Amino acid sequence: MKSNLEIVKDWYTTFNRDLIHPDIEWEVVEGYPGGGKYYGTQAVFEDFLPQLTADFEQWTVKANQLLDAGEAIVGLGHYVGRVKSSDRSFTIPFAHMWWVRDSRIVKAQGYADTLVLRRYING
Numbered sequence: 001m002k003s004n005l006e007i008v009k010d011w012y013t014t015f016n017r018d019l020i021h022p023d024i025e026w027e028v029v030e031g032y033p034g035g036g037k038y039y040g041t042q043a044v045f046e047d048f049l050p051q052l053t054a055d056f057e058q059w060t061v062k063a064n065q066l067l068d069a070g071e072a073i074v075g076l077g078h079y080v081g082r083v084k085s086s087d088r089s090f091t092i093p094f095a096h097m098w099w100v101r102d103s104r105i106v107k108a109q110g111y112a113d114t115l116v117l118r119r120y121i122n123g
Helices: 004-014 043-055 113-123
Strands: 020-028 037-038 056-069 071-084 089-101 102-111
Touching: 004 056, 004 071, 004 089, 020 043, 037 043, 037 071, 043 056, 071 113, 089 113
Parallel strands: 020 102
Antiparallel strands: 020 037, 056 071, 071 089, 089 102
């Protein structure tokens, strides 16, 4: 059986939908593309992720450090991408919190500097 840390690490490298609990609670900071709360894998994959990537030609999540707090895992890293409308590239730091139960991610919260990201999007 994989540890909670290994499950989150696998998520960052594969974005495998099977690692997410069907009833996940996914919270994205307001002001971020698609910011708000999403419940369930369908909402995450069909509502949030398409909104998130709509403004970007390229979008990558690079987790530089994972901190194991037992049931919760903290991911620290950077979003790296390029905005469609301006072709401007960016690197923005993030902090993610992941809660894992029974080998699946049951809750996610993400934080990033939304002002900086909006400046890239709006030119």
